[in-house]
Amino acid sequence: MAMQKWWWWASKRVWNRNYCMTSGVARERVECVVIGAGVVGLCVARELALRGRQVLVLDSAPTFGTGTSSRNSEVIHAGIYYPPNSLKAIFCVRGRQLLYQYCSERQVPHKQIGKLIVATGSSEIHKLHYLMDCGIQNGVDGLVMMEGSQAMRIEPELRCSKALLSPVSGIVDTHSFMLSLVGDAENCGTIFSYNTAVIGGHVEQDQLCLHVSQTKHLEMCNGTSPLQPEMVLIPKLVVNSAGLSAPALAKRFDGLHSALIPTPHYARGCYFTLSNTQICPFKHLIYPVPEDGGLGVHVTLDLNGQLKFGPNVEWIDGIDDVSSFLNKFDYSVCISHMKLFYHEIKKYYPNLKDGSLEPGYAGIRPKLSGPRQSPVDFVIQGEDIHGITGLVNLFGIESPGLTSSMAIAEHIAINFFRC
Numbered sequence: 001m002a003m004q005k006w007w008w009w010a011s012k013r014v015w016n017r018n019y020c021m022t023s024g025v026a027r028e029r030v031e032c033v034v035i036g037a038g039v040v041g042l043c044v045a046r047e048l049a050l051r052g053r054q055v056l057v058l059d060s061a062p063t064f065g066t067g068t069s070s071r072n073s074e075v076i077h078a079g080i081y082y083p084p085n086s087l088k089a090i091f092c093v094r095g096r097q098l099l100y101q102y103c104s105e106r107q108v109p110h111k112q113i114g115k116l117i118v119a120t121g122s123s124e125i126h127k128l129h130y131l132m133d134c135g136i137q138n139g140v141d142g143l144v145m146m147e148g149s150q151a152m153r154i155e156p157e158l159r160c161s162k163a164l165l166s167p168v169s170g171i172v173d174t175h176s177f178m179l180s181l182v183g184d185a186e187n188c189g190t191i192f193s194y195n196t197a198v199i200g201g202h203v204e205q206d207q208l209c210l211h212v213s214q215t216k217h218l219e220m221c222n223g224t225s226p227l228q229p230e231m232v233l234i235p236k237l238v239v240n241s242a243g244l245s246a247p248a249l250a251k252r253f254d255g256l257h258s259a260l261i262p263t264p265h266y267a268r269g270c271y272f273t274l275s276n277t278q279i280c281p282f283k284h285l286i287y288p289v290p291e292d293g294g295l296g297v298h299v300t301l302d303l304n305g306q307l308k309f310g311p312n313v314e315w316i317d318g319i320d321d322v323s324s325f326l327n328k329f330d331y332s333v334c335i336s337h338m339k340l341f342y343h344e345i346k347k348y349y350p351n352l353k354d355g356s357l358e359p360g361y362a363g364i365r366p367k368l369s370g371p372r373q374s375p376v377d378f379v380i381q382g383e384d385i386h387g388i389t390g391l392v393n394l395f396g397i398e399s400p401g402l403t404s405s406m407a408i409a410e411h412i413a414i415n416f417f418r419c
């Protein structure tokens, strides 16, 4: 069935079979609903479908992957930065292995180009040693501490006093990866309904009923009258993987204890590209030591050899929940930050020419900690925490969410849905 036709099909089916109607709203039973067709939602949908579940994916956008999943560095992380035994560390390491294997088997463009994390002053060297210890504890293989001279031999444009080489880091074409996931899920019978927003829900007999509306009706909403669902779905299993909107959506689940929903914080990360460059100056990903809220303005390459710098960290205010379902976040790249980019990049790439940077794009990190607060781990919340049968909320799936996506899906299928 054509994906976009689902809405029509479901309404028709409800109408024809005269399903139970409450206040004039059609109700439909389904087995699994995945909210959000970002890379995480797609992995979850594929995993559940491969394990024999009937899956319906709902996304408020006109197609898959229009949120954070298409606004990131496309780096396959090794698993170095995250505290040992954290979900980020466990899923990043497992997810990286699954992702490389999947990309190789399915010819998804990717490359294991390796990464150098660099100290540009003696005060940063202890941080490299800390990262190396962390990486080893997390099970990252092949880490090598290098003298600056050694690193500069393999990357002649680089300037650093010491570097940590991570050979297992790489890059992936995220769009091709997501396209492949959609294909797998569809082949197993998953139905995708785009332009379809989940606007809330309520609990009936311990089970979450989802309130669903066409996105075009949300766009017409003036914010003064309450949102009206056009359909109520009654799934056995629900995964809230609405990315930046996941906490706002969970707040609209009547019956879910609000104290369990973390406060979201948003940190925009902007990228600048290098203009008029025929030859790429670097072969590896080059990262400075991490900063508060992010991994530092680093050098990323895409699979066409195009180089980009970023992302920086700009803490921004949230927006109202309906605007967030419509992805009306401010993704503008502020030109005034360019000066700071030159300053940061020239610390490790002194030959960067003035006037060579151009604004690229921006992504927004769905964070659970604010400025100067300690980083918070991924939150994966099931029935054991909130008591609602079959509901899994995914909160704070920031970096390394892309790398971790297949491992998160595996974890959900095994631990929450026992399939």
Ligand SMILES: Cc1cc2nc3c(=O)[nH]c(=O)nc-3n(C[C@H](O)[C@H](O)[C@H](O)COP(=O)(O)OP(=O)(O)OC[C@H]3O[C@@H](n4cnc5c(N)ncnc54)[C@H](O)[C@@H]3O)c2cc1C
Pocket (backbone or CB within 6 Å): 035, 036, 037, 038, 039, 040, 041, 042, 058, 059, 060, 061, 064, 065, 066, 067, 068, 069, 070, 071, 072, 073, 074, 075, 076, 077, 196, 197, 198, 199, 241, 242, 243, 244, 245, 246, 249, 268, 269, 270, 311, 324, 325, 326, 327, 362, 363, 364, 365, 366, 397, 398, 399, 400, 401, 402, 403, 404
């Ligand atoms: C600047 C930046 C750089 C990053 N770099 C990397 C990296 O190099 N490597 C890495 O591993 N990770 C990286 N990440 C993290 C990674 O991009 C994310 O963890 C991942 O994309 C999250 O995917 P998701 O599916 O959870 O969310 P999203 O991709 O945001 O998907 C959520 C989906 O939910 C939909 N939605 C929202 N509300 C509703 C609703 N009410 N009803 C229906 N649908 C709804 C949206 O339309 C969207 O499609 C980076 C993130 C940022 C911001």
